[in-house]
Amino acid sequence: xxxxxxxxxxxxxxxxxxxxxxxxxxxxxxxxxxxxxxxxxxxxxxxxxxxxxxxxxxxxxxxxxxxxxxxxxxxxxxxxxxxxxxxxxxxxxxxxxxxxxxxxxxxxxxxxxxxxxxxxxxxxxxxxxxxxxxxxxxxxxxxxxxxxxxxxxxxxxxxxxxxxxxxxxxxxxxxxxxxxxxxxxxxxxxxxxxxxxxxxxxxxxxxxxxxxxxxxxxxxxxxxxxxxxxxxxxxxxxxxxxxxxxxxxxxxxxxxxxxxxxxxxxxxxxxxxxxxxxxxxxxxxxxxxxxxxxxxxxxxxxxxxxxxxxxxxxxxxxxxxxxxxxxxxxxxxxxxxxxxxxxxxxxxxxxxxxxxxxxxxxxxxxxxxxxxxxxxxxxxxxxxxxxxxxxxxxxxxxxxxxxxxxxxxxxxxxxxxxxxxxxxxxxxxxxxxxxxxxxxxxxxxxxxxxxxxxxxxxxxxxxxxxxxxxxxxxxxxxxxxxxxxxxxxxxxxxxxxxxxxxxxxxxxxxxxxxxxxxxxxxxxxxxxxxxxxxxxxxxxxxxxxxxxxxxxxxxxxxxxxxxxxxxxxxxxxxxxxxxxxxxxxxxxxxxxxxxxxxxxxxxxxxxxxxxxxxxxxxxxxxxxxxxxxxxxxx
Ligand SMILES: [Zn+2]
Numbered sequence: 001x002x003x004x005x006x007x008x009x010x011x012x013x014x015x016x017x018x019x020x021x022x023x024x025x026x027x028x029x030x031x032x033x034x035x036x037x038x039x040x041x042x043x044x045x046x047x048x049x050x051x052x053x054x055x056x057x058x059x060x061x062x063x064x065x066x067x068x069x070x071x072x073x074x075x076x077x078x079x080x081x082x083x084x085x086x087x088x089x090x091x092x093x094x095x096x097x098x099x100x101x102x103x104x105x106x107x108x109x110x111x112x113x114x115x116x117x118x119x120x121x122x123x124x125x126x127x128x129x130x131x132x133x134x135x136x137x138x139x140x141x142x143x144x145x146x147x148x149x150x151x152x153x154x155x156x157x158x159x160x161x162x163x164x165x166x167x168x169x170x171x172x173x174x175x176x177x178x179x180x181x182x183x184x185x186x187x188x189x190x191x192x193x194x195x196x197x198x199x200x201x202x203x204x205x206x207x208x209x210x211x212x213x214x215x216x217x218x219x220x221x222x223x224x225x226x227x228x229x230x231x232x233x234x235x236x237x238x239x240x241x242x243x244x245x246x247x248x249x250x251x252x253x254x255x256x257x258x259x260x261x262x263x264x265x266x267x268x269x270x271x272x273x274x275x276x277x278x279x280x281x282x283x284x285x286x287x288x289x290x291x292x293x294x295x296x297x298x299x300x301x302x303x304x305x306x307x308x309x310x311x312x313x314x315x316x317x318x319x320x321x322x323x324x325x326x327x328x329x330x331x332x333x334x335x336x337x338x339x340x341x342x343x344x345x346x347x348x349x350x351x352x353x354x355x356x357x358x359x360x361x362x363x364x365x366x367x368x369x370x371x372x373x374x375x376x377x378x379x380x381x382x383x384x385x386x387x388x389x390x391x392x393x394x395x396x397x398x399x400x401x402x403x404x405x406x407x408x409x410x411x412x413x414x415x416x417x418x419x420x421x422x423x424x425x426x427x428x429x430x431x432x433x434x435x436x437x438x439x440x441x442x443x444x445x446x447x448x449x450x451x452x453x454x455x456x457x458x459x460x461x462x463x464x465x466x467x468x469x470x471x472x473x474x475x476x477x478x479x480x481x482x483x484x485x486x487x488x489x490x491x492x493x494x495x496x497x498x499x500x501x502x503x504x505x506x507x508x509x510x511x512x513x514x515x516x517x518x519x520x521x522x523x524x525x526x527x528x529x530x531x532x533x534x535x536x537x538x539x540x541x542x543x544x545x546x547x548x549x550x551x552x553x554x555x556x557x558x559x560x561x562x563x564x565x566x567x568x569x570x571x572x573x574x575x576x577x578x579x580x581x582x583x584x585x586x587x588x589x590x591x592x593x594x595x596x597x598x599x600x601x602x603x604x605x606x607x608x609x610x611x612x613x614x615x616x617x618x619x620x621x622x623x624x625x626x627x628x629x630x631x632x633x634x
Contacts, residue, residue, distance in 0.1 A: 002080070002137045003391045004129070005307060006179050007243045011314035012395035012402060014307075015413055017080060017137070020390040025408035026425060027389055030331065034386035035081045037338035042074050042379050043085065045372040049360065052089070054105035055096040064375060065106045066119035066167070072126035073380035075143060079133035080387035086134070090143035093127075097146055101153030103127065112157070116202050116212070121158075121165030121193075124150050125233075128173035132180045133388070151177055155189045164193050164201040166212045168230050171237025172304075175244055191241050194218060194250075197234070207278045219253050223260040225281050228273035228293070229377075232301030239308040251312060258309060260284075262321060268514065268528060268625065269332070269535050269612060270325030271345050272298045288522040289347035289626050296342055296378040299329030300385050307392055310404070314397075316489050319404040320448050322392065326405070327425060327533045331613035333382050340369035341379045342616070347537070350548070352620035368620050400441030402490060406430045406505075416440045416497070425532045426571045428507035434460075434497040441494035442503060447533065448488045450507045455491040456481035460500025507532065511558035511573050516626070526626035529558045529573055529609055536573055536609040537625045541618045549580045550607060551596030551630035561608070573609040578602035578630045595631025602630070 003016030022028035046052050050062030051070060063070075071093060078086040097103040102111060104120050112120060131147020151174060158164075174190035177183070198217035200209055209215040210226040213234050224231040235254050242250035264284035266272055271294025274282030279293055303325050310318035333342050344366050353367030361370035372379065393405045396413045403411065406424040410417070415438035422430040428450075432442060446453045458481040483506065493503050511531040516523035529536040529552075536558075540547050556576040563570045578597030596602065607627075615623045 004080075004133065004388045005176065005240075005304070005311065005391075006136075007240070007308075007311055008179060009246075010243060010311045012311050012397055014311055014391055015394045015396055015401070015411065017388065017390050019413050020393045020409060020411050022390050022393070022407060022409040025422070026331075027326075027393075027405070027407040028409060030334070031386050031389055033334075033338040034077070034383055035083070038334065038379070038383050038386070039074065039077055039081060039083055041339050041371070042070075042077075042383050043089070045376070045379075046070060046074070049372070049376075052092060055092045057096070061105055065117065066123060066377075068103075068105050069119065069123040069126040069169075070376055070380045072123065072130045073377075073384050075130035076126065076133045077380065077384035077387040079130060079137050079143070080384065082137065087142065090134075090141070090146070094142050094146045097149060100156075101149035101151075103146070103150055112163075115163055116166040116205055119165065119167050121154065121170040122167035124154055125169030125171075125173035128170070128177050132173070132176045133384075135180050147177070148181070151186055151189075155185050159185070159189055159192065162196055162199065162201055164197055164214075166202055166205075166230075168193075168197075168213065168234035168237060171234065172240050173237075175237065175240035178244065187241070187244055190237060191245060194234075194238050194241050207280075211278055211280065219250060221253070221257055223257050223265065223281075223284070224272075227279050228281050228298035229279070229295060229301050231281065232272070232298060232305050236301065236305050236308055239305065239312060243308075243312055254305075255309065255313070258305070266321075267292055267294055267347060268516075268530075269294065269328035269345065269347065270299060270302065270321060271295075271329050271347075272302055276344070285517070285519045285521065287516075287520050289624070290350065292344075292346040292348075294329070294345040294347075296329065296333035296345060297381050299325050299333070299345070300381045303330065303385070303392070311395065314402075316404075316445055317448070319445050323405060323445075323447060323533045324535075326392075328535045328612050330382065330385060332615075333378060334386075335369045336614070336617050340371045341373075341382060342366075342369050343373055343375075343378050347612075347625035349621070349623045352541075352622055355620060367623075368616055400443065400494065402443040402445070403432065404445045406444075410435070414438075414440060416442065418442065424507075425534055426569060428509035428532060430505040430507070432503045432505075434499055434501040437496075437498050439496050441492055442497075443490040443492045444503070444505045446486050446488045446491050446505070447507065449512070449530065449532075450488060452508045453486050453488075453491070454483035454506045455486045455493065456483040456504045456506075457493050458502045458504070460498050511536070511560065513552075513554050513558070523626050525628055527552050527554055527629050528625050528627070529575060531558075531560075531571065531573060535612045535625060537612045537615055537623050538607055538627065539610050539615045539618075539621050539623045541621045545579070545605075547622050547624050549582055549596075550605075551578050551580060551602070551628040552576070552607070553578060553597075553604075553630045558609070570611055570614055572611075575607050575609060577605050577607040577627070579605050596628045597630040597633075 001016040002018045051067040128147045131144045134143045171190045174186040178186035200214045202214045273293040306318040306322045349367045417435040419433040553576040558575045563572045580602045
């Protein structure tokens with residue numbers, strides 16, 4: 001099965017790239033863009049920056065100590081995409097591997113002398129994931145051989161020590177290699193890496209051991225903390241180990257950590273991470289919109305984790321969070337032309353960025369996507385994630401299939417062959433057409449925001465009438481289908497199916513105001529707008545009016561407006577707003593509570609909002625997701 005995560009047990013089984021094929025649509029277009037543009041773009045930049053030359057032995061070595069991992073992530077993306085350049089790039093990597101399986105262009109000759117910062121095991125993790133991707137899409141070859149030799153080297157060197165890597169990643173990779181090969185020692189090595197963390201297993205660093213999750217054993221942690229990508233990659237490996245070893249206590253520990261992190265440490269976009277200094281989560285309710293870090297890689301790690309938890313438990317909440325993160329983080333990370341990327345994803349940008357001049361940007365640059373970064377983890381991570389995206393769309397169990405994400409395409413599993421048609425996320429109708437006679441349960445996720453959703457079922461024109469449907473009544477031939485209300489969770493239709501039968505899910509797509517919990521101090525008194533799975537924002541480019549003095553009038557509901565930009569199918573929104581007169585006061589504190597526009601100083605206006613994932617595609621811009629709530633009209 002062509003799938004990045006293939007647990008041997010769990011409530012749901014993933015459907016891979018061989019079972020789910022995407023057609024043109026929101027995600028199908030991005031998968032195509034990735035295959036045709038982004039993968040080549042990443043390759044080109046890594047040649048330009050000398051990171052591939054490091055494997056050719058060219059000196060001086062270039063790039064950061066972890067740059068090898070970027071080539072591996074791209075190889076994984078190439079494997080999922082069936083990219084023709086893979087064998088040649090894999091051969092370049094293979095030639096740098098040492099006789100005992102060791103492979104690292106930075107630390108060769110100086111092995112494992114800095115496990116805190118060296119990233120050697122982290123790099124192997126990505127190499128092994130690339131190897132597994134190749135094994136599952138093609139079969140054994142040079143890349144899978146290199147990955148297995150590296151994994152065997154890791155097992156020999158680390159099985160009986162107390163050491164681990166400063167950056168988790170090897171854990172989930174080893175479990176996946178165990179799943180792909182059946183070799184027990186890879187699972188045992190992963191289990192030991194998980195259990196020795198927090199004892200502690202690493203030396204002290206100036207950020208403190210919490211930075212790399214070595215402050216407390218993973219079973220005792222209450223919430224994800226420290227460096228966000230590290231914490232989430234570790235949690236993925238922990239779920240994998242828990243699932244494969246049947247360790248319910250360990251699985252429950254991660255579920256509880258996820259719950260609290262979602263409740264207190266997650267931005268409305270699904271982004272995670274609030275601090276720039278150490279790329280870390282921050283404390284509970286520490287969610288500043290302007291200083292949000294929300295690294296693209298952390299959101300990808302969050303998607304990987306939620307997917308694992310969905311497979312293990314079947315709980316729709318995990319798919320809900322995956323959807324939020326896909327539409328508002330993954331889609332944001334990549335420019336519409338597929339050639340530039342966000343690293344940090346704040347929810348408020350006050351000053352337009354300086355356009356990069358074809359040079360490598362610092363990771364923290366915000367406000368404009370960059371073609372490449374000095375730390376370029378995010379572009380290759382986007383490339384590999386989009387290449388494997390069909391694997392996140394649907395799952396199966398003994399009774400049938402579950403469709404978690406709505407995008408045009410085909411799903412084939414067991415006795416079911418289905419075609420999905422939808423204009424989602426712009427429109428809320430999802431039609432699932434049965435392509436061949438069969439039987440089984442078809443479940444469609446109803447997102448948590450979709451109050452008032454309905455499901456209907458229609459038979460093929462010559463159909464003899466469907467049998468027992470739960471959630472939707474059987475509809476006879478020629479009768480118009482009756483729509484029944486369905487609650488958030490999964491809407492289920494089951495029975496015998498004839499080619500041409502259809503299920504239709506209608507999700508309400510009216511834009512809605514969303515207010516923050518009062519404990520999120522940085523957002524108190526503000527509001528944002530969501531529509532379907534999308535978070536919206538105000539954007540100002542060039543001479544467009546500034547955003548600083550605006551407040552939203554929440555007494556008037558937001559309204560859809562057709563997007564007027566050429567080639568843009570996005571739905572934009574309009575809200576009633578007030579533009580407060582700029583204060584002449586030289587001191588931003590006063591004796592009365594500030595109520596924007598409520599004390600007679602404001603001018604009513606209409607504010608256009610765009611989906612957050614589309615911001616920054618028209619050049620340097622200011623942007624804000626959260627707007628102050630306007631006071632009463634005077
Ligand atoms: Zn990154």
